[in-house]
Amino acid sequence: MYRYLNQRDGEPFDTEWSRAFGELEAAKKTLSSVRQKAIEDESGVLRETVFKAVLQAAKSPDLAAYLSDDAGLIYENAVVS
Numbered sequence: 001m002y003r004y005l006n007q008r009d010g011e012p013f014d015t016e017w018s019r020a021f022g023e024l025e026a027a028k029k030t031l032s033s034v035r036q037k038a039i040e041d042e043s044g045v046l047r048e049t050v051f052k053a054v055l056q057a058a059k060s061p062d063l064a065a066y067l068s069d070d071a072g073l074i075y076e077n078a079v080v081s
Helices: 002-008 013-028 033-058 061-080
Strands: none
Touching: 002 013, 002 033, 002 061, 033 061
């Protein structure tokens, strides 16, 4: 599992993840501040839920952090797009 997680920090995954995050952040800035706050709040709840579920199932805080970040990125992209 840790070999897979380490690959996420390398190319091409890291660059593509960072690019997607940057594009999402730019898209969110076009929304009203109220909508931005709502999306961030909703994403925060999702991230926390995913983190806790993965931590309990896999006993890996690193995996839980990665997957909660991924879930937040996917969710926010879905509601912003």
